[in-house]
Amino acid sequence: MKARREKPDPLSDLELVERSRDGDSRAFGEVVRRYQGRVFGICFGIVRDREEARDTTQEVFIRAFRHLHKFKGDSSFYTWLYRIAVNLSISTAGKIQRKKTVLYGEFPEALAEAEESDFPTASAPMHPLKALETKELGQQVGTAMEKLSEKHRAVIVLREVEGLSYEEIAEAVDCSLGTVMSRLFHARKKIQKSMKRSREGTME
Amino acid sequence: MSTNKHDNDTLKNVHRLHDGELDEAQQAEIMEVLKNDPSMEAEARSLREIGEGLRHDTEEALRSLDTEALANEIERRVAEEQASSRSTRLRFLWKPLSFAAAAALVVAIGLHYHYRQSTSSWQPNSVIVENLETFSSKAQIYDTRLDGENEPVKVIWLFEEDSVN
Numbered sequence: 001m002k003a004r005r006e007k008p009d010p011l012s013d014l015e016l017v018e019r020s021r022d023g024d025s026r027a028f029g030e031v032v033r034r035y036q037g038r039v040f041g042i043c044f045g046i047v048r049d050r051e052e053a054r055d056t057t058q059e060v061f062i063r064a065f066r067h068l069h070k071f072k073g074d075s076s077f078y079t080w081l082y083r084i085a086v087n088l089s090i091s092t093a094g095k096i097q098r099k100k101t102v103l104y105g106e107f108p109e110a111l112a113e114a115e116e117s118d119f120p121t122a123s124a125p126m127h128p129l130k131a132l133e134t135k136e137l138g139q140q141v142g143t144a145m146e147k148l149s150e151k152h153r154a155v156i157v158l159r160e161v162e163g164l165s166y167e168e169i170a171e172a173v174d175c176s177l178g179t180v181m182s183r184l185f186h187a188r189k190k191i192q193k194s195m196k197r198s199r200e201g202t203m204e
Numbered sequence: 205m206s207t208n209k210h211d212n213d214t215l216k217n218v219h220r221l222h223d224g225e226l227d228e229a230q231q232a233e234i235m236e237v238l239k240n241d242p243s244m245e246a247e248a249r250s251l252r253e254i255g256e257g258l259r260h261d262t263e264e265a266l267r268s269l270d271t272e273a274l275a276n277e278i279e280r281r282v283a284e285e286q287a288s289s290r291s292t293r294l295r296f297l298w299k300p301l302s303f304a305a306a307a308a309l310v311v312a313i314g315l316h317y318h319y320r321q322s323t324s325s326w327q328p329n330s331v332i333v334e335n336l337e338t339f340s341s342k343a344q345i346y347d348t349r350l351d352g353e354n355e356p357v358k359v360i361w362l363f364e365e366d367s368v369n
Contacts, residue, residue, distance in 0.1 A: 134256065157262075
């Protein structure tokens with residue numbers, strides 16, 4: 001009987017970081033593959049533009065690589081990485097906002113149209129009716145997210161998409177627990193308000 | 205006023221329950237509230253919807269992302285970064301290294317001239333006798349390399365006039 005070849009345990013984040021610091025580029029490649037989806041999710045949640053989120057994701061990893069020596073291991077690696085992602089995304093979102101203000105400042109209708117066309121949707125592998133509902137829900141929340149400030153977007157994405165605890169969010173966005181709770185609460189209230197308005201508009 | 209505050213605290217606890225930030229006792233308490241208060245139950249449902257909508261929105265965006273291409277692009281840029289940091293390190297090293305090389309060259313030239321100067325009047329493995337003719341004063345005999353080493357050794361013998369004669 002053939003002996004079953006066991007897969008080696010995947011390296012921990014810390015081990016990969018250590019190896020990357022020693023110049024092992026494959027180790028950093030593993031870090032990239034492990035976290036690129038999540039980092040992109042955070043960037044997209046804050047930036048609200050796929051192409052910009054993709055570019056920001058790239059910058060997040062390059063910056064993380066440059067500053068790996070600064071990671072002391074006091075916190076988990078992913079909160080350290082998410083912190084870079086949040087900071088860069090907030091900065092990118094600010095730049096986009098300023099650009100939009102210059103481009104569409106005098107034509108708010110054009111801005112609304114441009115934003116709507118930014119989100120083509122793909123089919124979801126679920127019951128058609130449920131899929132339609134979820135798709136609509138996603139669009140409603142997506143539209144509501146665009147009306148939030150970047151800081152509000154950051155906390156809600158870290159909580160709802162990444163499932164971080166209040167403490168981890170506080171670390172990632174560099175603020176107190178109280179501020180995290182307050183931002184989350186207000187972000188949700190704003191989203192609820194926006195969704196309510198959108199549903200009322202659809203029903204009329 | 206106190207009812208408002210109570211409602212507000214309950215509302216916040218509904219949010220904390222949704223976020224999984226309540227301990228077991230608090231969870232049980234809020235679950236009980238949700239059963240009996242339709243407005244709080246609606247709030248909890250709305251929070252679930254926001255979460256679901258947001259996750260779906262993110263998944264949609266993620267679906268359009270070519271993760272392999274992105275990873276390759278990042279790896280390529282990391283490799284460039286590594287190469288540039290190596291050349292920066294070399295540039296950093298170049299100055300002290302060139303300074304040390306220049307200093308070593310100066311020292312070597314200095315030693316060379318010093319050695320030549322100090323050995324120019326010497327004939328290795330030979331004996332020079334001065335004042336042999338007159339012997340009016342003490343004769344001086346010099347030799348070098350008596351010990352076979354590179355270091356020149358200066359030996360002086362002093363002779364009495366009588367003993368030479």
